[in-house]
Amino acid sequence: MSIPSFQGVPANGWRTFLTLWGSQSVSRFGSALSWFALTIYMAQTLYPAPEQKAQFALATGALAIAATLLAVLVAPIAGSVADRTDRKRLMALCDTLGGLLTLGMAALMVSMTAPFWVLLLFVIATQSLDIVHESAMDASLAMIVPDEHLTRANGLLNTTRQISGVVGPAAAALLIGLPAVLSKGGAGGWLAGLHDGVPFALGVDGLSYLVAAAFLTRLNIPSPPPADSAGGAVATVKADTRLGWTYLLHRPPLLQLLLIGAAVNFAASAIPVYETLLTRYTLQEDWTARGLGFAAALAIMTTVTSAGMVLGGVVISAWGGLKHNRVLGILVPSLVIGLGIIGMGLSRSLPLTAVMFGLTVFCMPFSMAHSGGIWQAQVPREMQGRVFAVRRVVSRFTVPLGMALVSALATRFPPGPVIVGMGTLVVVVAALQLMNPSVRRVDDREYLDGLAAAKGG
Known part of the structure; x- marks a missing residue:
């Protein structure tokens, strides 16, 4: 199978990539906030007692295992969808749904104590969306970035992932502790009234998703002609x-x-x-x-x-x-x-x-x-x-x-x-x-x- 004839990229493709990279970096940073915030929530809210050490260990392990398994199980579905839909719209949809789910989780935590099974479902849903988004984005780079700049583009994306993993937990800790600091200072309004700063960190993540989705709607990211579908969804994924x-x-x-x-x-x-x-x-x-x-x-x-x-x-x-x-x-x-x-x-x-x-x-x-x-x-x-x-x-x-x-x-x-x-x-x-x-x-x-x-x- 030869490389198709539509391999040309838009004239402003590198500028488009930089905008995409910048906006998605905001979302990536927000995701690092959320993951750390969920760990803090389980440690301080769900399993705070010393005798709950085993439960806390099992819960954190379950979330990590779920995220790891999803990366393997959802990948074939994500790849099939990425080749059969408009990739720009797919990324925007994933960002929008991820933002709404995260804001919804933040609102739930404000109103009640979210049980572990809700956290697990939240992780499964948001991680699945992230995997689909990643598949569409990886497949979109060659549509907007010239071949000679693909290594640099991947380097920028990988750098963002690493910096987010290093800086995200520290930033999340600051956001989580902000309501308590404002409360002691007698300022902060509604933010100071939060019993737990975790919903605030999740809210920041939810907004970062929506910011990334808004930028996507303004970008020119072409998609190749979609692959033909035959049979049902399961048959299609197997065939793909x-x-x-x-x-x-x-x-x-x-x-x-x-x-x-x-x-x-x-x-x-x-x-x-x-x-x-x-x-x-x-x-x-x-x-x-x-x-x-x-x-x-x-x-x-x-x-x-x-x-x-x-x-x-x-x-x-x-x-x-x-x-x-x-x-x-x-x-x-x-x-x-x-x-x-x-x-x-x-x-x-x-x-x-x-x-x-x-x-x-x-x-x-x-x-x-x-x-x-x-x-x-x-x-x-x-x-x-x-x-x-x-x-x-x-x-x-x-x-x-x-x-x-x-x-x-x-x-x-x-x-x-x-x-x-x-x-x-x-x-x-x-x-x-x-x-x-x-x-x-x-x-x-x-x-x-x-x-x-x-x-x-």
């Missing part, structure tokens, strides 16, 4: 998922590229677990000798890790990535990521381990941005929703597997060797693909189309 897999099977370099990303996600998704295990057990002697406590040592690790991730995103966004041989922008950073994980497991020094964490996560935005650029440039525009759905399922399914495996092995073995093993896996996979001439040509459209033609695709 099969089509996505067939497309990749006929183009082995893309499939191998997907496996590289899956391996990196499998090993690197447990970085928060690595931080805790290494600090608590492997590095205890070192941070004790430095006169530090566990909390201070862990704070150093997490701060350096967060700074490395944000810095990497800023650098790739400013640079714009490789213009030729973009696959090297995936393979080389993946190799460094694997070496960094090995260094984490071998190190017995707190500063050195923190540097290894910072270096590892610094390379991640480079790999993700180049990967996104290649996929968006090579996959036909009218198929990106369905093909990217398969990509999303494979890459994200490995995240809980990696975290579960590390947690299970760490109960029987020292964390250092376990982490070294995970890093070695990444190094081996990246090195093998770096020497694979077929993968090195994954950015060659004619080569991919020739492989597909030879397989009858």
Whole structure:
């Protein structure tokens, strides 16, 4: 299957992307507020008593598991919908519904104590909308951004996600505590009268969704002709998922590229677990000798890790990535990521381990941005929703597997060797693909189309 003829982008496409990125960044920041606010709500309102520790742990775990599973289960549906509807309208609809649901949840919390099952339904609904929105947005970039700027565009989007994850919780804490501060100062009106600041944080998130939706209505984001539908909804999703897999099977370099990303996600998704295990057990002697406590040592690790991730995103966004041989922008950073994980497991020094964490996560935005650029440039525009759905399922399914495996092995073995093993896996996979001439040509459209033609695709 060849790339379609409608691959030209609007003359002001980059300006359109910057507006889209800016408005969606506001919404992304709002979502980070909401997630932290829900955790605070469960800790302070639903399960505040010490004897409710187990209930709180189960509740937070249930929300995290729901969000992770939805990313896998909803992806095929989201990809199918993204290829069969106007993507701009789909994104605007998701933002609008997400905003209304979030404002509704805030209003409910003001009037009563929302039970956990309501929070769970809220997370399921809003996360599903976010996944559909993400699918439509990923498939829209190639319609408005020239191929040579796709890496930079993906870098900006990834940077926003990382900054939101770092800044969002702190901002949410300030918003949640604002009503109490105003109440003590005798000012603030209705805001000071709130018993709990969580609804205020959710309200800010709801408004950020609606702001993003309003900007979308003003943007020119074309969609390719919608795919034909045949049969019922279930049959359509099955057929679309099969089509996505067939497309990749006929183009082995893309499939191998997907496996590289899956391996990196499998090993690197447990970085928060690595931080805790290494600090608590492997590095205890070192941070004790430095006169530090566990909390201070862990704070150093997490701060350096967060700074490395944000810095990497800023650098790739400013640079714009490789213009030729973009696959090297995936393979080389993946190799460094694997070496960094090995260094984490071998190190017995707190500063050195923190540097290894910072270096590892610094390379991640480079790999993700180049990967996104290649996929968006090579996959036909009218198929990106369905093909990217398969990509999303494979890459994200490995995240809980990696975290579960590390947690299970760490109960029987020292964390250092376990982490070294995970890093070695990444190094081996990246090195093998770096020497694979077929993968090195994954950015060659004619080569991919020739492989597909030879397989009858």
